[in-house]
Amino acid sequence: MVVGDIATGTEVLVIGAGPGGYVAAIRAAQKGLDTTLVEKDAYGGACLNRGCIPSKALITGSGLAHEAGNAESMGIHADPAVDMGKMVEWKDGVVDRLTGGVEKLCKANGVNLVPGTASFVDEHTARVAHGGQGQGSESIEFEHAIIATGSRPIQIPGFEFAEDHVWSSADALDADTVPDRLGIVGGGYIGMELATTYAKLGADVTVVEMLDDILDPYEDDVKRIVRKRAEELGVEFHFGEGASEWSEGADGGYLLHTETEEGEESTYGADKILVAVGRQPVTDGLDVDNAGIETDDRGFIETDDRTRTAVEHIHAVGDVAGDPMLAHVASKEGIVAAEVIAGEPTALDQQAIPAAVFTDPEIGTVGMTEEEAEADGFDPVVGEMPFNASGRAMTTGHTEGFVRLVADDETGFVLGAQIVGPEASELIAEAALAIEMGATLEDVAATVHTHPTLAEAVMEAAENARGQAIHTLNR
């Protein structure tokens, strides 16, 4: 059936159903606003379909197989065989349940769902082209719009994504076999999460990174722990080298060519080459200029602390609105956008944004590092608790890493936390709450923490900063 150009109206038009858009749409509907959500592909966006969720599922699967296969010291003898196709099928099942859930939640909250590709006609009109042949389009008039079109992987010259040899992260999450040799271009968090996953699944992993270490924004002692563990898992690192091209190898595989700044060339054999060098905003075809909005030189849409673009009734949230490009930032911005449109005094006033990297061990950080606190004019005091002094960590068999708290010496206010170790992604939640609440080291130290838990290490780090830790020596 050919549907003609029908015109409808809505109070809030949300474009893109990733963690920015669907959360914004649900909250807007909860606030009583007539809300329409347009999605051209799959509910849940990059995060649910080819990002956070599928990567974490494969990290669980590969981690379990690897751990069980390496637990002789615990008295466990197993030789797990992984059926990669089956593991990816399980992952797909998780994704399907979640994306189905997002669709249901939208509907249950009264969001109008419109499949199709949206573009701006003017400041108050969008056109939605329906997918498929001859499916026509519709015009939607809106009072407010929220742009949540997300991001896509950056391609580098000479490395067009093509499933049989050059993988994007999405391909790496959808493989049906484990390549014998995996070359990875980029040692950022996506590259490192996938390097760990595939190394545990038995691939020979080589990571090529232009900078001189992995995980650029993190502190040296944090990086070192993750890099050392990756090396133990057999990951080979080549720093200071940029990927220049690929070619076919003699053995049926491929060759990854790299070059240093000085022009020194190297070549690494690989059966698949994963390019994970970053993500770029998606605004093409969206015609934001028709609505009077400009993008910056990297393609992002600038917003204020109420997520408003230069055109006040149009908001932008999530990856398309710039760094940090994280799912929970997208969702937070989505909530702020919806509530601001609903006339509430909500703002992006969070004191700190936690972030996690699901490597082995995990990293969880929030707020300021010691260096940042100093740069910000604080006189920071730092407390640490190594996990090798934690009873709970020992009983899990994972004792790498530490909890570090950064606080203001004068007032004791907690300013930041860096955690690397088991469950760091979960442990960071308490530190984030401490920062938002304006908690002091004393507050964290005086809060009773369950024994034996990893979270006790947060309390011990607070005590260490006060010179009175029990389970580690005070400096």
Next chain:
Amino acid sequence: MVVGDIATGTEVLVIGAGPGGYVAAIRAAQKGLDTTLVEKDAYGGACLNRGCIPSKALITGSGLAHEAGNAESMGIHADPAVDMGKMVEWKDGVVDRLTGGVEKLCKANGVNLVPGTASFVDEHTARVAHGGQGQGSESIEFEHAIIATGSRPIQIPGFEFAEDHVWSSADALDADTVPDRLGIVGGGYIGMELATTYAKLGADVTVVEMLDDILDPYEDDVKRIVRKRAEELGVEFHFGEGASEWSEGADGGYLLHTETEEGEESTYGADKILVAVGRQPVTDGLDVDNAGIETDDRGFIETDDRTRTAVEHIHAVGDVAGDPMLAHVASKEGIVAAEVIAGEPTALDQQAIPAAVFTDPEIGTVGMTEEEAEADGFDPVVGEMPFNASGRAMTTGHTEGFVRLVADDETGFVLGAQIVGPEASELIAEAALAIEMGATLEDVAATVHTHPTLAEAVMEAAENARGQAIHTLNR
């Protein structure tokens, strides 16, 4: 060498080096007090040697083996064989490192360590009998004392502990083989943790409990989830039955006889019978009456909110000072005792004490239940987030359970949390901090939580209580 009765003096005498005593001793020394710690057995007390730590180690080991053996749906094919002797050896290694660490930390902080059994001579004198033949004893004069002598398992008539058939929890943590059939008397947290452990190791476990459900103090919906999972693991429950006696079975094993209140008798075959019906304070041989202290009718020493006994300069902490008998309570009390002796304004003023049960799934609770909040005069509002709606939970393969927050409707103050599910023991830490800080539901909901994490469920439960959860329907 025979050592005669030598007399020494100390500012603070701590009796017992469990989590109550060693923490008290270290903190007292940190405060500049001359501190002596007497321990008759092993540093770390019940917790490190035959409680928290060994049980959690075996829970990890049995959990890993079981999980890897049951992950076909994830594409993992393994048939793990567990060498119980080896697993217990690994556990012993963890315990040794920790108890060695406690000893080192005490010394590094300047605590005088005295091995031996202490008893009171008078209000300011204790005698320490050194272990071993002809080792003599010494008199110690003290200004302040901290009694931290802990607890031991309760024996029931007809069930004397004897390693070859009637196990205490300590025996169950030191077995070199997995019994084919394990009968457990008592469905409290120790019985349930060990039931789960042994069921996962392949034993046929039967739990006999006098009450009509497991885990007495917990809410029905919390218990149900743990009980159902235990049943899935093959644990058989018999409620309303008390253990009356044991006898030898025809098959070389034993028979556990039970009786209901109505006198109905049953018999269950078992190769080992574990009795885990509770713990009682240890004060025998301590001669507390010589110091002017009395014990209550259950044998506990009564203390005030500064951990002081009726005799002001003598404190009691940990299991010997009464419920809740938990390691982190012992440590908290130890810290309070030391700081009060040092003249600081410290007190047991915590608003809530978290507790965890390391069953499958785990339980973590802190503060008030809805019912308790009501009884306390609050008008409670409750928010929940089921883990089967959590993306992170799905990617771990563990989706049973929920996070529940209880708050005061008028003010929004968080009053309590009940969590059952993956990592509940860790997740409860954020809720505990929220309660101590006087955080409101809004504060918890507005704190950015990393995606994808289980901790997001705490945020979602807060939003649910406010009628605006995103990932679950609001009631």
Next chain:
Amino acid sequence: ETEPDTPPGRTFAPPSARRLARELGVDIAVVDGSGPGGRIGEADVRAHAEGGGDHAGADAGDSGSDKAPAPTPTDVGSSDRKSAVHKRGD
């Protein structure tokens, strides 16, 4: 229309107090905090909005607020949660 900006740098106040400041049109950066280290509670924000700067202390139960600043765990002696909350909130 006055719409207070979110102040740059760290603000030592819980999210609920920050939201209240925006609701009342108060610039939280100039509110005196009565909590430990100068932490700002909701009562401080209300006091500022009503009284032009002079803050009511954390324990002042007469600020007209139905919510209160975050308590500190050094509230010695109140082992009773309810009385603690009410002391702060009434």
